[in-house]
Amino acid sequence: MAQNSAEPVGSVEVPASEHGRGFPPFNTETFVSQLLWLALIFLALYLLMSRIALPRVGSILEARRQRIKDDLAEAQRFKDASDAAIAAHEKALAEARARAQTLANETRAKATAAAEARRKEVDAKLRARITEAEKAIAGTRSAALANVRSIAGEAAAAIVERLTGIAPATEEVGQAVSNAIKR
Amino acid sequence: MDPIHQFEIKNLLPIIRIGGTEIAFTNSALFMLIALALILALMLGATRSRALVPGRLQATAEMVYEFVADTLRSSAGQEGMKFFPLVFSIFVFILVLNVIGIIPYAFTVTSHIIITVAFALLVFLTVVIYGFWRHGLRFLKLFVPSGIPIYILPLVTAIEVMSFFSRPVSHSVRLFANMLAGHITLKVFGGFVVMLGGLGLLGWLGAALPLALTTVLTALELLVALLQAYVFAILTCIYLNDAVHPGH
Numbered sequence: 414m415a416q417n418s419a420e421p422v423g424s425v426e427v428p429a430s431e432h433g434r435g436f437p438p439f440n441t442e443t444f445v446s447q448l449l450w451l452a453l454i455f456l457a458l459y460l461l462m463s464r465i466a467l468p469r470v471g472s473i474l475e476a477r478r479q480r481i482k483d484d485l486a487e488a489q490r491f492k493d494a495s496d497a498a499i500a501a502h503e504k505a506l507a508e509a510r511a512r513a514q515t516l517a518n519e520t521r522a523k524a525t526a527a528a529e530a531r532r533k534e535v536d537a538k539l540r541a542r543i544t545e546a547e548k549a550i551a552g553t554r555s556a557a558l559a560n561v562r563s564i565a566g567e568a569a570a571a572i573v574e575r576l577t578g579i580a581p582a583t584e585e586v587g588q589a590v591s592n593a594i595k596r
Numbered sequence: 597m598d599p600i601h602q603f604e605i606k607n608l609l610p611i612i613r614i615g616g617t618e619i620a621f622t623n624s625a626l627f628m629l630i631a632l633a634l635i636l637a638l639m640l641g642a643t644r645s646r647a648l649v650p651g652r653l654q655a656t657a658e659m660v661y662e663f664v665a666d667t668l669r670s671s672a673g674q675e676g677m678k679f680f681p682l683v684f685s686i687f688v689f690i691l692v693l694n695v696i697g698i699i700p701y702a703f704t705v706t707s708h709i710i711i712t713v714a715f716a717l718l719v720f721l722t723v724v725i726y727g728f729w730r731h732g733l734r735f736l737k738l739f740v741p742s743g744i745p746i747y748i749l750p751l752v753t754a755i756e757v758m759s760f761f762s763r764p765v766s767h768s769v770r771l772f773a774n775m776l777a778g779h780i781t782l783k784v785f786g787g788f789v790v791m792l793g794g795l796g797l798l799g800w801l802g803a804a805l806p807l808a809l810t811t812v813l814t815a816l817e818l819l820v821a822l823l824q825a826y827v828f829a830i831l832t833c834i835y836l837n838d839a840v841h842p843g844h
Binding site: 436437438439440443444445446447448449450451452454455457458459461462463465466467469470471472473474476477480 | 600603604605619620621622624625628629631632635636639640643646647648650654657658661662680681682684685688689707708709710711714772776
């Protein structure tokens with residue numbers, strides 16, 4: 414509608430009559446000016462794009478790619494460091510455990526040895542006391558035996574004297590008692 | 597209601613006259629300047645702060661950059677990246693011109709065949725000149741595919757030469773025709789809406805269908821605008837690949 418009403422106003426279109434009202438895209442008279450403007454404007458576009466815009470966008474993209482690469486590398490570095498720290502920590506833990514183990518073993522061995530030595534000492538002391546006691550018992554026994562002999566002799570001499578009225582000689586009595594005991 | 601009227605080139609400011617040709621500041625030139633301004637705002641304005649964490653516009657600029665770079669790298673390899681500014685400029689310029697053209701009352705610069713021919717020839721000549729400069733006569737191996745039996749080789753070579761020289765034609769006509777046809781269709785259906793709308797209540801009901809179609813077609817045109825810019829760019833990449841690696 415608006416174009417309809419615009420048409421009569423478009424009296425600027427004096428060339429329209431000159432053009433003979435053909436199909437506008439095939440109207441060769443407009444070609445030169447279209448080509449001229451196209452050349453000018455496209456050249457300007459090409460120069461601005463190739464000199465300024467595209468290098469700028471390219472550098473923005475490159476900078477971002479580089480930044481991401483750097484950040485990833487740094488993250489990897491931190492991860493490696495933490496891995497190393499964990500490994501060191503675990504190694505220290507294992508070492509400490511091993512040390513504790515040997516320490517315990519040593520202590521146990523020492524304690525066992527000490528106990529053994531003490532046992533031996535006590536043992537020896539006890540044995541000595543046993544021998545002493547046995548010696549005392551043997552002494553007492555031989556003393557008792559000797560007493561038995563003298564008592565038996567005296568009793569035999571008294572019996573003989575009572576029966577015969579004659580006191581026997583001590584040696585004879587002793588001889589006889591010895592014989593009797595031996596039997 | 598003339599669907600062709602929208603493609604008229606209008607002189608806004610007459611500037612100089614060379615022989616019989618008037619060089620004027622036209623609506624075509626105005627919309628090219630608008631496209632240039634929009635691209636500069638995105639690619640220069642939005643990236644001014646060089647933020648490490650981009651804002652919305654800077655992210656868009658980066659996305660377009662990486663999109664074009666990936667497209668070119670995947671079809672022409674690392675060596676093709678020396679044409680990156682060219683491919684990028686062509687892609688964004690055509691993209692913005694196409695999209696601006698959808699806006700009502702706007703002029704679609706790429707609906708003029710002289711513009712698309714100029715772009716196609718720019719690519720074609722870049723391929724030919726760079727190909728001969730870089731590879732000398734070995735660039736002609738482009739027309740002689742390897743591993744072809746000798747008795748059909750002349751035929752294949754003839755076909756290859758023909759297809760090579762028809763490239764700029766198909767390259768330019770594809771974009772031109774898509775833009776032109778889409779805009780004519782939109783205009784025709786839009787015209788139906790206006791005509792039927794003038795017929796009273798019954799006409800209002802009748803206008804609903806073309807109105808719905810216009811809406812759907814506008815969405816389709818947006819897709820076509822994006823897709824044709826992409827197709828133009830990817831064909832540019834594929835043709836440039838021949839200039840860089842002619843040996844297949």
